[in-house]
Amino acid sequence: MKSVIIMDILLDTSVLLDFMLPYRQKHERAKILINFLSENNHTLYTPSHAWFEAVSAINCEARINPKDLASVKIYRGNKKINIIQISIDKKFTDNHLSLPLPNLKSADMIYAVIAIKDKMILLTEDKKLLKEVNKLGGKALNIESAISEFINSVS
Numbered sequence: 254m255k256s257v258i259i260m261d262i263l264l265d266t267s268v269l270l271d272f273m274l275p276y277r278q279k280h281e282r283a284k285i286l287i288n289f290l291s292e293n294n295h296t297l298y299t300p301s302h303a304w305f306e307a308v309s310a311i312n313c314e315a316r317i318n319p320k321d322l323a324s325v326k327i328y329r330g331n332k333k334i335n336i337i338q339i340s341i342d343k344k345f346t347d348n349h350l351s352l353p354l355p356n357l358k359s360a361d362m363i364y365a366v367i368a369i370k371d372k373m374i375l376l377t378e379d380k381k382l383l384k385e386v387n388k389l390g391g392k393a394l395n396i397e398s399a400i401s402e403f404i405n406s407v408s
Contacts, residue, residue, distance in 0.1 A: 260374055261298065264376055282396050285400065297334070297335065298336065299338060300364065301338045301341055302341060368386050368392070369386060377395065
């Protein structure tokens with residue numbers, strides 16, 4: 254068994270939702286991944302705005318299929334999974350606007366600049382965001398490639 258190298262991991266809202274919502278197609282795989290990362294002392298981050306994105310996405314999904322959301326509870330802190338919130342404040346803006354900014358919508362741009370500037374691995378299911386981060390010298394993975402890289406490589 255190989256040793257695990259501890260990494261800082263940035264969670265996109267798509268991965269957070271897959272982890273939190275049992276009815277989503279990638280829920281089980283996201284749960285395996287997030288639990289593994291947490292149990293192996295990787296530090297998990299998400300920008301503060303991700304929780305608003307999550308609520309918005311859940312509201313949209315509720316309009317489409319309300320029965321799926323009957324038992325969903327929004328993440329309010331979990332003793333087992335610690336996700337550190339990154340504040341989007343003046344200090345953040347001053348530190349992160351110096352990069353060449355990617356051509357992404359505003360919320361995705363925040364994930365990209367954090368991943369690149371702070372050298373975090375971004376976990377996302379957003380193909381455009383993943384491609385842009387990797388193109389600009391950062392590292393972004395989807396759930397399946399992260400499982401291959403983190404879990405399968407230490408087995």
